[in-house]
Amino acid sequence: MLCLYRLLLSLLLLLGLVSEKVLASVLAIDYGTEWIKASLMKPGVPFDVLLNKDSKRKIQASVGWKRNDRLFGSDALSIAARFPTDSFSSLKYLQGVPFESDITSYYTTISTADVVKTARGTAALQRSDGTEWSVEELIAMQFAYVKELAEAVAGEKVQDVIVTVPPFYTQFEKDAVVDAIEIAGLRTIALINDGTAAAVNYAMTRTFPTPEHHVVFDAGASSIRATVIAFATGASDLKTSTSKDSNQITVLGVGYDRLTGGTELNRRLRDILVADFQAKHKRDITGDKRGMAKLWKEAERVKTILSANAEASSTIESVAFDIDFRSKVTRAAFEEACSDLSQRFTAPIHEALARSGLTLNNVSSIIMTGGSSRVPMIQNAVKAAFGEDKLAWNVNADEATVLGAALHGASLSRQFKTKDIRVTDIGPFDVQISYLAEAKSQPAKPRTIHTSVFPANSKTGTRKTLTFKRKDDLSLKVEYKQTPFPGFPRELLEIDITGVSEAIANLTEMGAVEPVVKVTAALSESGFVSIPEAVAYGEIKDDSLTGKLKGLFGGGSASEQVPLNAEGSESADAFEQAGTASASSASATPSEKKAAPTGPQTIALTVKTRWPTLGPLSGSDKRKARDRLAEVEYEEKAKQRKEEARNMLESYLYRIRDLMEDTSNTESPFVKCSKNSERKAIEQKLRESFEWMHDKADEAETSQLVAKRTELEALERPIVHRYKEIEEFPRALNNSQMWNWSTRLFLTEAKQNLTAEEQGGAISKYLKEELDELETTLKDHESWLNVMVEKQKAVKMNEDPAVESSELRARAKKLEDHLHRLVRRKVPLRTKKTSSSAGTSETTSAMASSADGTPLPSDSGHDEL
Ligand SMILES: *[C@@H]1O[C@H](CO)[C@@H](O)[C@H](O)[C@H]1NC(C)=O
Ligand SMILES: *[C@@H]1O[C@H](CO)[C@@H](O)[C@H](O)[C@H]1NC(C)=O
Numbered sequence: 001m002l003c004l005y006r007l008l009l010s011l012l013l014l015l016g017l018v019s020e021k022v023l024a025s026v027l028a029i030d031y032g033t034e035w036i037k038a039s040l041m042k043p044g045v046p047f048d049v050l051l052n053k054d055s056k057r058k059i060q061a062s063v064g065w066k067r068n069d070r071l072f073g074s075d076a077l078s079i080a081a082r083f084p085t086d087s088f089s090s091l092k093y094l095q096g097v098p099f100e101s102d103i104t105s106y107y108t109t110i111s112t113a114d115v116v117k118t119a120r121g122t123a124a125l126q127r128s129d130g131t132e133w134s135v136e137e138l139i140a141m142q143f144a145y146v147k148e149l150a151e152a153v154a155g156e157k158v159q160d161v162i163v164t165v166p167p168f169y170t171q172f173e174k175d176a177v178v179d180a181i182e183i184a185g186l187r188t189i190a191l192i193n194d195g196t197a198a199a200v201n202y203a204m205t206r207t208f209p210t211p212e213h214h215v216v217f218d219a220g221a222s223s224i225r226a227t228v229i230a231f232a233t234g235a236s237d238l239k240t241s242t243s244k245d246s247n248q249i250t251v252l253g254v255g256y257d258r259l260t261g262g263t264e265l266n267r268r269l270r271d272i273l274v275a276d277f278q279a280k281h282k283r284d285i286t287g288d289k290r291g292m293a294k295l296w297k298e299a300e301r302v303k304t305i306l307s308a309n310a311e312a313s314s315t316i317e318s319v320a321f322d323i324d325f326r327s328k329v330t331r332a333a334f335e336e337a338c339s340d341l342s343q344r345f346t347a348p349i350h351e352a353l354a355r356s357g358l359t360l361n362n363v364s365s366i367i368m369t370g371g372s373s374r375v376p377m378i379q380n381a382v383k384a385a386f387g388e389d390k391l392a393w394n395v396n397a398d399e400a401t402v403l404g405a406a407l408h409g410a411s412l413s414r415q416f417k418t419k420d421i422r423v424t425d426i427g428p429f430d431v432q433i434s435y436l437a438e439a440k441s442q443p444a445k446p447r448t449i450h451t452s453v454f455p456a457n458s459k460t461g462t463r464k465t466l467t468f469k470r471k472d473d474l475s476l477k478v479e480y481k482q483t484p485f486p487g488f489p490r491e492l493l494e495i496d497i498t499g500v501s502e503a504i505a506n507l508t509e510m511g512a513v514e515p516v517v518k519v520t521a522a523l524s525e526s527g528f529v530s531i532p533e534a535v536a537y538g539e540i541k542d543d544s545l546t547g548k549l550k551g552l553f554g555g556g557s558a559s560e561q562v563p564l565n566a567e568g569s570e571s572a573d574a575f576e577q578a579g580t581a582s583a584s585s586a587s588a589t590p591s592e593k594k595a596a597p598t599g600p601q602t603i604a605l606t607v608k609t610r611w612p613t614l615g616p617l618s619g620s621d622k623r624k625a626r627d628r629l630a631e632v633e634y635e636e637k638a639k640q641r642k643e644e645a646r647n648m649l650e651s652y653l654y655r656i657r658d659l660m661e662d663t664s665n666t667e668s669p670f671v672k673c674s675k676n677s678e679r680k681a682i683e684q685k686l687r688e689s690f691e692w693m694h695d696k697a698d699e700a701e702t703s704q705l706v707a708k709r710t711e712l713e714a715l716e717r718p719i720v721h722r723y724k725e726i727e728e729f730p731r732a733l734n735n736s737q738m739w740n741w742s743t744r745l746f747l748t749e750a751k752q753n754l755t756a757e758e759q760g761g762a763i764s765k766y767l768k769e770e771l772d773e774l775e776t777t778l779k780d781h782e783s784w785l786n787v788m789v790e791k792q793k794a795v796k797m798n799e800d801p802a803v804e805s806s807e808l809r810a811r812a813k814k815l816e817d818h819l820h821r822l823v824r825r826k827v828p829l830r831t832k833k834t835s836s837s838a839g840t841s842e843t844t845s846a847m848a849s850s851a852d853g854t855p856l857p858s859d860s861g862h863d864e865l
C-alpha cells in the first residue's frame, strides 16, 4: 500500500515536473501573408518580439531552395527572380484552401510558383526538381524555423504555441493551421483572431471605466479585416468571477475582404508594367517566370516610391528575352488602375458595424493596424469614408497582433501573472446541422431537415444541446449554411450516432417516459465546431406519494432542456415527431421497481466523426509530413557536419604542409623531433591526402573526411609528443627533486627529534618504524630516478623519451603522499604496544584531524571512534 502510494506520488511529481517544464514558455506566432512575427513569453525573459538571426523584428514569410540549400526569410524571397519555382511566398493564401477555388486561381496570378493538387484536393507546391510540398509542410517548416529561434532565446525546448488567424478563416483553414503547428513539432494552445489579438494589446495598458466601442481595422498584405469590439473594465453585470479591474473584450462583429490588400496593389502595378512591356516590345512576358518574378519585385519597389512621389521610373536589365526594360509609372495611372478598390478597402468596416448592430456614432475610434494600414491609398480611403478624426494610431501597427496573442496565450497557460483580460469572440459563419427526418410513411423519400446550431455571430467557447425524438441510430451533417467562399465546400462533419435503439430500450425498461437523444454541439474558443458527445436521455417518474405531489405542483422537468436556438421553427423536428414516436413507452412496468432510479437518466451513445470534404490531416499523413521534415533537417545537419569535417581536414592539411615546407629550418621543433623516415611518411600521406581532397572529397562521407585527418594525425602525433616531452621533462624532474629534497629534510629533522625525545622520555610524534618506512620509499624513488635520468640523457631529440614525464610525476606523487601522511599529523600517537609490524599499530589517539578540520584519511588515524 505504502509502496503503491509512493509510486503514485512520484508519478504525480514527475507529471507535475513535466507539465511545469512544458508550460514554462509560450510562443506566439503572427503568421502573415508577407511577414511572420513571433513573441516568446517566458518567466525571466523580457516580453518582446522575437528577433531573427539578423536581429530583425519581422521575418519574411518565405521558404525556398537554392539548389539543395533550404532558405528562409528574405534569403528565400530574394532568390525568386533566379529560381522562380523554388521560392515560396504568400503561402497563407493557400492554407487549407481547395485547389479548385477562386483563391488558388488568384494565387497563380501573384506567384511564379507551380501550384499542384494534393490527393486531398488542397494545394501543394512543386519545386523545379519535381518534389512536391504541401502548403501545410511548407508552413510547418517556417513554424519550425521560428521554434528554433525561440528555443535559442528560451534556452529550452518550446512547445506551446498560439497562432493568429484572420476572423474569416473557415474550419478547413483552421485545421490546416493546427496541422502545420503539429508537423512543426509544436502544440496548439489556441488560435486567436488577429483583430481580437490587437484588441488585447490595446486593452493591456488601458482601463474602460465606461464601456467603449472601437473598430480594429487590420490591413494586411492579402486581406482587409475589421472587427467591432466592446471594451469594458470590471464588467459587474456579468455573473462571471471577473475581478474589479479585469478588462472584458467582446467581439461584436467582423467584416472582411479576402483578396484586397497590399498584395493586390502590387498585382495591379505589376500588370501596368506587364502591359507597358507588351506595348513596347510586342512580346508576351506573362509566360516567362523569371521575368514575371522580376516585375513583381519591381512593382513592390515602384509602389513604395509612388507613396511619396508622383512618378517612378524603372530599369530592369534583361527582364526577359534579353530585353532591358525601361518604364515610368505615374501615381495617377496607379490610382486609376486601383479606382475600384477604395470602396473595397472600407467595405469591411461597414460590414462589421452592420453585423454588430452599431453605427459609426457608437464607435470611439478606428484603430489602425497591419502593415498595409500605412499605404496612402488605403489610409485615404478610410479617412474619406469615416472622417480623419475617427482614425487612431495608438497601437504598433506591426506588432500589436503578435504581442496581444502572446499575452492571451500566456493567460490561457495560467503560468504567468498577467493583466486579467477576458476575451469573448464570435464565429462569423452560420453553422447548421442537417439530417433526414424519420420516414413517416412507407416509400416516400425522407425530407432533409436543417437546424441552425451556431448562427453567425455566435459566441465561441459555447455548447448547445439538440434534442431528437429518435429510437434508431442517426446521422447528422454539420455544415456552413452558405458557401463561405467561392470553391469552398459547405460540409464540415458527418456524425454517426449509434447505440440508440438499445439505449432507448434500456431507458424505457427503466421506466423513462418518452426518452430522447441529446446531442451536444460545441463551438470552441478557437472557433472549431465539433460534436463532442451524444446521450440517450429519459426522465423517470417518481411514483411515490412525494413524487406525485411534486408532479402536481408543476415540477415537470423536461422544460429545462431549452432548445438550442431562437429560430424554433427549424429545430422543431423533435417536437414534430413527438406525436408519432412515443406512445408505446408511456406505461412503465411497475412490478420490479424496488431501488429503481428516478429523475433524469442518461446513457452515453457512440459518436463517430467523419470529414466528408476537407478535414484535418489524418494521423498517418501528419506522421509522414513530420518524417519528411525531419529528414530534411537531418540531411541539413549531416551536411553541416560534413562541411565542418571538410574544413577541418583542409586546414589541417595546410598546417602540416607548412610544417613540412619548414624542414630547412633545423631549429623548428618539428624538424628537431622527427626522423627522416617519419617526415618521408608524412610527406607521402600528405600528397595522397591533397590528391584525395581534390578528386574525392566532394562525394566523400563525413566519416571518410574524419578518417583522412586521423591517419595523418597518427603520423604526426609521436613527433608532437616528443617536443612536448622535451619541454615537460625538466619541469617534471624538478618536481621529483623537490619532493626528494623535502622528504630528506623532514626525515633528518624527525629522526633528530626522535632521538632527543627518547633521551628525554617524552612522547614522540612519530614511530621509528614510520620514519624507516618513509626512508625506504625515498630511497626507492631516488634510485629509480637516478636510473631514469641516466637513460634519458642518452635519448636523442628525435627519439621517443626513455621515461614519460607523466610517470615521473606519478612516482613523485607517491612520495609526496607518503610524506604528507606524516607531516599532516598534529598530535602524537600514543601507542599501547610498540608493535613492530608497521601499519597495524593500534591507536587510542584523540581524533586526529588535518589542518582544515576534515578527518584524515583512515591510513593516518586508525581511529576507532
Ligand atoms: C448607438 O447609437 C445610437 C444613436 O446614435 C443609440 O441609440 C444607441 O443606443 C447606441 N448603441 C450603443 C450600444 O451604444
Ligand atoms: C442495456 O441493458 C443491458 C442489460 O442490462 C446491458 O447489458 C447493456 O449494457 C445496456 N446497454 C446500454 C447501452 O446501456
Ligand SMILES: *[C@@H]1O[C@H](CO)[C@@H](O)[C@H](O)[C@H]1NC(C)=O
Pocket (backbone or CB within 6 Å): 730, 731, 734, 735
Ligand atoms: C625548479 O622549481 C623551483 C621552484 O619552483 C624553481 O625555483 C627552479 O627554478 C626550478 N628549476 C628548474 C630547472 O626548473
Ligand SMILES: *[C@@H]1O[C@H](CO)[C@@H](O)[C@H](O)[C@H]1NC(C)=O
Pocket (backbone or CB within 6 Å): 737, 740, 741, 744, 782, 785, 786, 789
Ligand atoms: C635525491 O636526494 C639525494 C639526497 O639529498 C641526492 O643524493 C640525490 O642526488 C637526489 N636525487 C635526485 C634524482 O635528485
Ligand SMILES: *[C@@H]1O[C@H](CO)[C@@H](O)[C@H](O)[C@H]1NC(C)=O
Pocket (backbone or CB within 6 Å): 746, 749, 750, 753, 765
Ligand atoms: C622537531 O621538533 C621541533 C621542536 O619540537 C618541532 O618544531 C618540529 O616540527 C619537529 N620536526 C619534525 C619533523 O617533527
